[in-house]
Amino acid sequence: MSTARLETFADGVFAIAATLLILNVDAQVGDGTTDLGKRLLEIWPSYIAYAVSFVTIGIIWSNHHTVMAQLGKVNRTFLMLNVFLLMCVAFIPFPTRLIAENFHDRTELEPAALAYGATMTVMSICYISLWLYAIGGGRLLRDDSDSLTVSGITRSYLPGAPMYFTATLLALVSPVASVALFGAIALFYVVESSFFGT
Amino acid sequence: MSTARLETFADGVFAIAATLLILNVDAQVGDGTTDLGKRLLEIWPSYIAYAVSFVTIGIIWSNHHTVMAQLGKVNRTFLMLNVFLLMCVAFIPFPTRLIAENFHDRTELEPAALAYGATMTVMSICYISLWLYAIGGGRLLRDDSDSLTVSGITRSYLPGAPMYFTATLLALVSPVASVALFGAIALFYVVESSFFGT
Amino acid sequence: MSTARLETFADGVFAIAATLLILNVDAQVGDGTTDLGKRLLEIWPSYIAYAVSFVTIGIIWSNHHTVMAQLGKVNRTFLMLNVFLLMCVAFIPFPTRLIAENFHDRTELEPAALAYGATMTVMSICYISLWLYAIGGGRLLRDDSDSLTVSGITRSYLPGAPMYFTATLLALVSPVASVALFGAIALFYVVESSFFGT
Amino acid sequence: MSTARLETFADGVFAIAATLLILNVDAQVGDGTTDLGKRLLEIWPSYIAYAVSFVTIGIIWSNHHTVMAQLGKVNRTFLMLNVFLLMCVAFIPFPTRLIAENFHDRTELEPAALAYGATMTVMSICYISLWLYAIGGGRLLRDDSDSLTVSGITRSYLPGAPMYFTATLLALVSPVASVALFGAIALFYVVESSFFGT
Numbered sequence: 001m002s003t004a005r006l007e008t009f010a011d012g013v014f015a016i017a018a019t020l021l022i023l024n025v026d027a028q029v030g031d032g033t034t035d036l037g038k039r040l041l042e043i044w045p046s047y048i049a050y051a052v053s054f055v056t057i058g059i060i061w062s063n064h065h066t067v068m069a070q071l072g073k074v075n076r077t078f079l080m081l082n083v084f085l086l087m088c089v090a091f092i093p094f095p096t097r098l099i100a101e102n103f104h105d106r107t108e109l110e111p112a113a114l115a116y117g118a119t120m121t122v123m124s125i126c127y128i129s130l131w132l133y134a135i136g137g138g139r140l141l142r143d144d145s146d147s148l149t150v151s152g153i154t155r156s157y158l159p160g161a162p163m164y165f166t167a168t169l170l171a172l173v174s175p176v177a178s179v180a181l182f183g184a185i186a187l188f189y190v191v192e193s194s195f196f197g198t
Numbered sequence: 199m200s201t202a203r204l205e206t207f208a209d210g211v212f213a214i215a216a217t218l219l220i221l222n223v224d225a226q227v228g229d230g231t232t233d234l235g236k237r238l239l240e241i242w243p244s245y246i247a248y249a250v251s252f253v254t255i256g257i258i259w260s261n262h263h264t265v266m267a268q269l270g271k272v273n274r275t276f277l278m279l280n281v282f283l284l285m286c287v288a289f290i291p292f293p294t295r296l297i298a299e300n301f302h303d304r305t306e307l308e309p310a311a312l313a314y315g316a317t318m319t320v321m322s323i324c325y326i327s328l329w330l331y332a333i334g335g336g337r338l339l340r341d342d343s344d345s346l347t348v349s350g351i352t353r354s355y356l357p358g359a360p361m362y363f364t365a366t367l368l369a370l371v372s373p374v375a376s377v378a379l380f381g382a383i384a385l386f387y388v389v390e391s392s393f394f395g396t
Numbered sequence: 397m398s399t400a401r402l403e404t405f406a407d408g409v410f411a412i413a414a415t416l417l418i419l420n421v422d423a424q425v426g427d428g429t430t431d432l433g434k435r436l437l438e439i440w441p442s443y444i445a446y447a448v449s450f451v452t453i454g455i456i457w458s459n460h461h462t463v464m465a466q467l468g469k470v471n472r473t474f475l476m477l478n479v480f481l482l483m484c485v486a487f488i489p490f491p492t493r494l495i496a497e498n499f500h501d502r503t504e505l506e507p508a509a510l511a512y513g514a515t516m517t518v519m520s521i522c523y524i525s526l527w528l529y530a531i532g533g534g535r536l537l538r539d540d541s542d543s544l545t546v547s548g549i550t551r552s553y554l555p556g557a558p559m560y561f562t563a564t565l566l567a568l569v570s571p572v573a574s575v576a577l578f579g580a581i582a583l584f585y586v587v588e589s590s591f592f593g594t
Numbered sequence: 595m596s597t598a599r600l601e602t603f604a605d606g607v608f609a610i611a612a613t614l615l616i617l618n619v620d621a622q623v624g625d626g627t628t629d630l631g632k633r634l635l636e637i638w639p640s641y642i643a644y645a646v647s648f649v650t651i652g653i654i655w656s657n658h659h660t661v662m663a664q665l666g667k668v669n670r671t672f673l674m675l676n677v678f679l680l681m682c683v684a685f686i687p688f689p690t691r692l693i694a695e696n697f698h699d700r701t702e703l704e705p706a707a708l709a710y711g712a713t714m715t716v717m718s719i720c721y722i723s724l725w726l727y728a729i730g731g732g733r734l735l736r737d738d739s740d741s742l743t744v745s746g747i748t749r750s751y752l753p754g755a756p757m758y759f760t761a762t763l764l765a766l767v768s769p770v771a772s773v774a775l776f777g778a779i780a781l782f783y784v785v786e787s788s789f790f791g792t
Contacts, residue, residue, distance in 0.1 A: 005205060005263050007599060012213025015606025016412075019614065019684045020217065026688050036696060037705035051681060058677030062670070065599050076260070076391045083256030087249060090217045094224050102234060111235035193670045203403060203461050210411025214610075218415065274458070274589045281454030285447060288415045292422050300432060309433035401601060401659050408609025416613065472656070472787045479652030483645060486613045490620050498630060507631035 003068050006082060013086045014061040017093060018054050024097035025050050045103035052186045053096040056120075059189045060089055060127070063157075070150055071134055072142035081130040088123035095119050099179055109175035116182060117168025124160035131157055156192070201266050204280060211284045212259040215291060216252050222295035223248050243301035250384045251294040254318075257387045258287055258325070261355075268348055269332055270340035279328040286321035293317050297377055307373035314380060315366025322358035329355055354390070399464050402478060409482045410457040413489060414450050420493035421446050441499035448582045449492040452516075455585045456485055456523070459553075466546055467530055468538035477526040484519035491515050495575055505571035512578060513564025520556035527553055552588070597662050600676060607680045608655040611687060612648050618691035619644050639697035646780045647690040650714075653783045654683055654721070657751075664744055665728055666736035675724040682717035689713050693773055703769035710776060711762025718754035725751055750786070 028043040029036070074082075098112035134140040135150060163185055171178035226241040227234070272280075296310035332338040333348060361383055369376035424439040425432070470478075494508035530536040531546060559581055567574035622637040623630070668676075692706035728734040729744060757779055765772035 005209065008206065008209045008602060009213050009259055011599065011602045012210055012606055013217050015603050016214055016217040016610055017220075018680070019607050019610040020220070022611075022614070022684050022688050025685075026691065029692070034702075036692065036702045037708075040705055040709055050685070054681045054684065055677060058674070058680070061603055062673050062677070079260050080256070080388055080391060083253060083260070086216070086256070087252045090220050090252065091223075091248070094220050097224065098227070098234065098238075108232075108234045111238055114235075115238055190674055193674060203407065206404060206407040207411050207457055210408055211415050214412055214415040215418075218418070277458045278454070278586055278589060281451060281458070284414070284454070285450045288418050288450065289421075289446070292418050295422065296425070296432065296436075306430075306432045309436055312433075313436055401605065404602060404605040405609050405655055408606055409613050412610055412613040413616075416616070475656045476652070476784055476787055479649060479656070482612070482652070483648045486616050486648065487619075487644070490616050493620065494623070494630065504628075504630045507634055510631075511634055 003071055003074055006074055006079065007065075007068055010064060010082065010086060011061065013090055014057055014064070017090045018057040018061075020093045021050050021053050021057075021096060024093060024100055027097070028101065043100075046100040048183070049096050049100035049103075052183050053092055055190060056186045057089060057092060059186070059193060060123075062193060063127075063153075066149070066153060067131060067134070070142060070145045070153070071140045072145075073140055075140065078130070078134060078140060081126065081133055085123065085126040085130055088119060088126050091119050092123075103179070106175060109179070110171055113171035113175045113178040113182075114168060117164055117171060117178065120164040120182070121161055121168055124157075124164050128157045128161060201269055201272055204272055204277065205263075205266055208262060208280065208284060209259070211288055212255055212262070215288045216255040216259075218291045219248050219251050219255075219294060222291060222298055225295070226299065241298075244298040246381070247294050247298035247301075250381050251290055253388060254384045255287060255290060257384070257391060258321075260391060261325075261351075264347070264351060265329060265332070268340060268343045268351070269338045270343075271338055273338065276328070276332060276338060279324065279331055283321065283324040283328055286317060286324055289317050290321075301377070304373060307377070308369055311369035311373045311376040311380075312366060315362055315369060315376065318362040318380070319359055319366055322355075322362050326355045326359060399467055399470055402470055402475065403461075403464055406460060406478065406482060407457065409486055410453055410460070413486045414453040414457075416489045417446050417449050417453075417492060420489060420496055423493070424497065439496075442496040444579070445492050445496035445499075448579050449488055451586060452582045453485060453488060455582070455589060456519075458589060459523075459549075462545070462549060463527060463530070466538060466541045466549070467536045468541075469536055471536065474526070474530060474536060477522065477529055481519065481522040481526055484515060484522055487515050488519075499575070502571060505575070506567055509567035509571045509574040509578075510564060513560055513567060513574065516560040516578070517557055517564055520553075520560050524553045524557060597665055597668055600668055600673065601659075601662055604658060604676065604680060605655070607684055608651055608658070611684045612651040612655075614687045615644050615647050615651075615690060618687060618694055621691070622695065637694075640694040642777070643690050643694035643697075646777050647686055649784060650780045651683060651686060653780070653787060654717075656787060657721075657747075660743070660747060661725060661728070664736060664739045664747070665734045666739075667734055669734065672724070672728060672734060675720065675727055679717065679720040679724055682713060682720055685713050686717075697773070700769060703773070704765055707765035707769045707772040707776075708762060711758055711765060711772065714758040714776070715755055715762055718751075718758050722751045722755060 025043070025046045028046050029039055033039050095112065095116035095118075099109070099116050102108035102112045131153060135154070138145075141150065164182075167178050167181040167185065170181060223241070223244045226244050227237055231237050293310065293314035293316075297307070297314050300306035300310045329351060333352070336343075339348070362380075365376050365379040365383065368379060421439070421442045424442050425435055429435050491508065491512035491514075495505070495512050498504035498508045527549060531550070534541075537546065560578075563574050563577040563581065566577060619637070619640045622640050623633055627633050689706065689710035689712075693703070693710050696702035696706045725747060729748070732739075735744070758776075761772050761775040761779065764775060
């Protein structure tokens, strides 16, 4: 089985999940809002949340691209692992809204941050599992895969789950710090991608 | 007519139908929810429903891939049959929400399970019709199609409609058992796909 | 400019417009619906409207495919005409909901049918304009385009706008007859596509 | 890294952002609307807003195509800049709704026009940055890129940000004039694309 059609489906899910994020911002402004200007300023956490999640999905997409470029074929187990990964990615808009909506309410921000962190942690676990399965014994690697790139991907994906898990636990102590850390992780990946990636 | 563009459209519908499922989870948490943590735990059937339907659509997508790989061309009748199949797939998010929302209310779960089951039964009938039309007299098969794969697909698709129809009827006796059976069918296909597929 | 990327964008719009139709059915069942079974039966016009519009979009997509297969290149004017066509296609879910929601209320069905008919009429005009522009003086045709197919497409697209316009006007006399005619036009195209197309 | 998969993801975001615009029109007609005909006429600004934003996204898509056709490769920095551009594009449906909904209320139209203008200004800055990065020192250009096309793109993109910024500032004086100018800019690009593009 070739890798092309898997990418079409995956790119579709990435693109839709990212684009649906705007519905979260949109829902913050009701139909009969009075003093729209004030409301648009008040909901600034929605814009940050939109940007962080959009960029996060963009990075996951871009990394997915890097992964697929190293593979020569896929099998049904890989397809299923990929479906699980996409299931997590498509879930991201939901906890993103929870954080955006409850940012000004510290009591409700805790469960929102836990939900976001749990989603990202499970997503990271799916991602590293997918990758370790693909490269285990060189199972799905191209014949001419680049061993430096392969070990670079492993090194870059392994810290994902522990980082997100730590940020999730932090929500129990300080939801705001947890949310800031989610933003920082996204920023870290943007910088890492742009400067050290190829 | 080549098969490529049919796949782009189909993959689009699969990807969107799967990604829209998150709106069902999202709708379970209203704007002014108090005690968000409690609410997020209460709506656990939404998560299961999300996962089952996402994986189900993922499997339908993956099987669609397997089918198309055996075909050398498509004709207009096949295109129309494919549109009917996609129409059923795009319908799945609706009964999924009905089940997720009414899981705690056994009276309302019955019509929800019937709606879900009817959708999946009709979808299975469309799928097997599409396939039998394509292979009838080798109508659309590639010249080098693999007869083992072809008979394997037929064997794997034929039980779909009866299985879903049985699970649907079961809803009249026990909606919960019916819903559990829908989950089990999805799980069965995941395992079957991962271990016995190629 | 090649035709490939135009098709990716167009297929995306077709797939999303078709898949969004389910939101119309979904919106008919509120959150706190009691007696779900009764409600699911009551909203049968939603299912018909869903099917008719999904199949209509499927046919427009499939015809778009047929058109593109005859073209060897596209230019910016064609791109713009194509954007106008897609703008009409993406509009279809809206009047579809209006008809589905107001089917039981004959007073409100009239404007709904007029809105649906106007959308389809404008869409048909965009479609035939796109086509006549492409073939005018053989402007964008492939060198090896099939003149029989080309004149077949023209013959098949020309009646679209008058048919939809007639059905729209009929709404002023009998909204129900108008709506039935919209369904009949879709059915006509399904049959025409499956049996006489290639 | 090849340019193909970047285009699939980008086309997905363009297609979805454009198609989601219909939800804005749809939301203007509530469930229990009485006198639907009157309501459908009242909400005419929604139709204009839908058309302007759909066409705007169509032009951005079509220009993206022109840009990519000149590039021979992409790198991670380009990918990230592209994600930022798409983030702005996917944002467009939100301020579009704000303008459509508040068109009849001059007090609320000012913040709506500012939001729309800010989105388009930031989008234009992302677009020109992406382009200047790609062509700086011929970084990502194809070996056989057309220098006339390259300088033509630069000339056509540079005025975008100032034009949108001016229209945004105009909202502080006259929101209606600002909104009219947004429409005029879109129209200008349609005409420019169709007649002077290639």
